[in-house]
Amino acid sequence: MPDTLRQIAPNVWIYPRDEDPNRTQPNVGIIVTGQHTVLVDAGNCPRHARRIMIALDDIEAPAVSHVIYTHSHWDHVFGAMVFGAPVIAHETCRRQLLETAAKPWSHAYVQEEILRFPQQEASLRAMARAVEDWRNFRVVLPEVVFSKQIRLYLDDVLLEIEHVGGEHAPDSVIVRLPKQRVLFTGDCFYPPPSYLRKPDDHFDFGMMQTLLRDDIDWVIDGHGDPYDRATFSALAQGKLNP
Numbered sequence: 001m002p003d004t005l006r007q008i009a010p011n012v013w014i015y016p017r018d019e020d021p022n023r024t025q026p027n028v029g030i031i032v033t034g035q036h037t038v039l040v041d042a043g044n045c046p047r048h049a050r051r052i053m054i055a056l057d058d059i060e061a062p063a064v065s066h067v068i069y070t071h072s073h074w075d076h077v078f079g080a081m082v083f084g085a086p087v088i089a090h091e092t093c094r095r096q097l098l099e100t101a102a103k104p105w106s107h108a109y110v111q112e113e114i115l116r117f118p119q120q121e122a123s124l125r126a127m128a129r130a131v132e133d134w135r136n137f138r139v140v141l142p143e144v145v146f147s148k149q150i151r152l153y154l155d156d157v158l159l160e161i162e163h164v165g166g167e168h169a170p171d172s173v174i175v176r177l178p179k180q181r182v183l184f185t186g187d188c189f190y191p192p193p194s195y196l197r198k199p200d201d202h203f204d205f206g207m208m209q210t211l212l213r214d215d216i217d218w219v220i221d222g223h224g225d226p227y228d229r230a231t232f233s234a235l236a237q238g239k240l241n242p
């Protein structure tokens with residue numbers, strides 16, 4: 001279980017995912033400015049989020065001031081209640097999470113969902129493992145939404161958040177820090193979620209090439225290792241196996 005942050009650039013860190021695919025844990029981006037800490041995604045459960053809080057203490061980061069959801073999938077959202085910070089996301093993300101939040105979450109409910117949607121069993125089992133205690137659980141809805149893009153100026157750090165959509169999730173957004181030359185993509189260039197995936201589905205190479213602007217040196221995706229520019233570029237041209 002990696003409890004150490006990895007620094008990517010000035011102001012930018014990640015809390016790296018657990019590499020065990022059965023845990024369905026995403027990388028969480030951390031942007032620290034003078035007065036603010038911004039998270040890119042919220043962790044997949046309150047326990048994961050609490051570990052992130054401890055790691056933030058270790059680097060004496062300011063209190064979390066904003067959380068950005070890259071998209072509405074549970075593994076990027078279900079830790080948010082721990083941070084008590086306003087969430088920014090695409091307007092479609094809010095709409096989808098209104099439905100997620102209305103479900104009667106409990107261990108019994110997740111078991112019923114597995115029977116109703118056997119093709120989603122792997123993801124639901126990972127959810128059941130992640131969320132130990134549903135009693136006080138709640139889905140935090142985005143309170144700042146946008147349709148195309150939004151810019152945040154926090155101290156001397158600029159964050160550009162932009163809707164890109166894609167096959168994986170229609171509400172996918174990216175977070176770009178031009179000065180730090182870092183791009184967070186969430187899962188935007190991935191194929192659809194595994195239960196909807198067809199055997200010949202692959203990364204969206206066209207989208208990846210568009211995302212790699214000249215001002216980007218590092219790409220952080222949802223569930224992989226950080227990519228330097230050369231590696232991401234090779235991947236986007238289909239020269240590397242994901």
Ligand SMILES: [Zn+2]
Pocket residue numbers: 071073168169187
């Ligand atoms: Zn996803």
